Amino acid sequence: MINQIPRKLVVVLKGYPRLSETFIAQELLGLEQAGIELQLVSLRHPTDNARHAVHDEIRAPVNYLPEYLHQEPGRVLRSFFKVMTQFGFFPSLRKFASDLLHDRTRNRIRRFGQGVVLAAEWPADTQWLHAHFIHTPASVGAYASQILGIPWSVSAHAKDIWTSSDRELADKLASARWVVTCTEIGHRHLQSLAPNPATVHLSYHGIDLDRFPSYHRQPSLRDASKADEPVVILSVGRAVGKKGFDTLLDALAGLPAQLHWRFVHIGAGTELVNLQAQARSLGIDQRISWLGAINQSEVLANYQSADLFVLACxxxxxxxxxxxxxxxxxxASQGLPCVSTRVSAIPELFTDEQNALLVEPDDAQALSAALARVFSAPDLRDRLGQAAQEKVRSTLDYHVSIRQLVGLFEEQWNKTL
Incomplete structure (x- = not known):
């Protein structure tokens, strides 16, 4: 029952708020709506200029840890002196020393220092710590947990799983009470490393379907044959290597000259300048709109106005x-047909030819052929979009994942009473 859940929960985040992590924000709001009082702890200050509406609905206060220890030396030193009397401090210090042997980086030192500050500034009457991402936030959370003797849990996602060593993952899986992850491929990997695979749970985080209401899309008749009615392609994502936007630009440049299209990109990122330069060198920059980072309502409007969504992961x-x-x-929730790649959990949502078109990653020629095919087949786009919308709306409501999390918190908390 809700009244058995810990009323106060510290959630450790890498950065907050972030436009690219709406799934975390909606989860935080869902937990608050379930009756859990949250204290957010962020390792980094926000870098986005905009916010989503969901961020303004979250009531939890945010405590920003020293992003770099040398920036707040007094705060760090006071924290060390305060927690040195804790029973778990020296075991945590020995654990840090062991970790440092395997990871001789300033980042490792920073994470231990941040964990000490978190432990020193731990809010009263709070008996649980939850980290989002099993890499750096979980490192900070695990150190603080050991110092304080507070149980902890973690949500693992994607990059954090696949860029962490098996040794570090296994270590965290052993100390966390439970782990939840949002894809079957990640679930299998973590279970293979966990001392007790039953502590690793699969929960697709889904989306808030109230913020993405069912959209009755009018079938588009655009078939790329008319210059004044180009097919509108949309992609949303940070301009970073794993998104494959360079491959997508190559695929667009390889389309037959007689096809008329316009590409809209939403998102910021470190590779944006390079991608814009690539588009100019390919001679397709005049067909592209780079919108940068925008809020969720504007993103939704672009989903509804586009003809096709593409992500070349x-x-x-x-x-x-x-x-x-x-x-x-x-x-997909908006009935927008998708073309993507067979990477990670994308085939867990999409089945090629049934509710999307999937190609192999880094294959610009195959991606170009798939685009040309759907450009000239409005009926195919309509069929794929409807099937994808039905799949999402029947299986990926985020309220399901919130109920799963609430149940996990309740079950494990009751074990500590």
Whole structure:
């Protein structure tokens, strides 16, 4: 029952708020609506200029840890002196020393220092810690948990799983009370490393269907044959390597000259300038609109006005990859047909030819052929979009994942009473 759930819960986040992590924001709001009082702890200050409406609905206060220890030396030193009397401090210090042998980086030192500050500033009457992402936020959370003797849990997603070593993952899986992850491929991987696989749970986070209401899309008759009625292609995502936007630009440049299209990109990112330069060198920059980072309501309007959604995900050289990109779920919720790649959990949502078209990653020629096909077949776009919308609306309501999380908190909390 709700009254058995810990009334106060500390949630450790890498950065907050972030436009690219609406799935986390909607989860935080859902937990508050379930009666849990949250205290948010962020390792980094926000870098986005805009906010989503959901961020303004979350009541929880945010405590920002020192992003770099040298920036707030007095706060860090006071924290060390305060927690040195805690029973778990020296075991945590030994754990940090062991971790440092395997990860001789300033980042490791920073995470231990942030964990000490978190422990020193721990809010009164709070008996649970939950971290979002099993890499750096979980490191900070695990150190604080050990210092304080507070149980902890973690949500693992995508990059954090696949760019962490098996040793570090296994270590965190052993100390966390439970782990939840949002894709079957990630679930299997974490279970293979966990001392007790039953502590690893699968929960697709889904989307808030109230914010993405069912959209009765009028069938588009655009078939790319008329210059004044181009097919509108949309993609949403940070301009980073794993999103495969360079491959998508190559695919667009490879389309037959007689096809008329316009590409709209939403998102910021470190590679944006390079992608814009690539578009100019390919001679397609005049057909592209770069909208940058915009809020959720504006993104929704673009889903509804586009003819096709494309995301060319890949596995990056460092192992980074998406899980199940939220933007694919959002696009599908609006009946927008999708073309994407067979990477990570994307085939867990989409079946090729049934509710999307899927190609292999980094294959610009195959992606170009798939685009040309759907450009000239409005009826195919309509069929794929309707099937995708039905799949999302029947299986990916985020309220389901909130109920699963509430149940996990309740079950584990009761064990500590």
């Amino acid at each position: 890949r596995i990056a050289d460092d192992g980074d990859r998406d899980g199940l990109p939220n933007v694919l779920v959002e696009a």
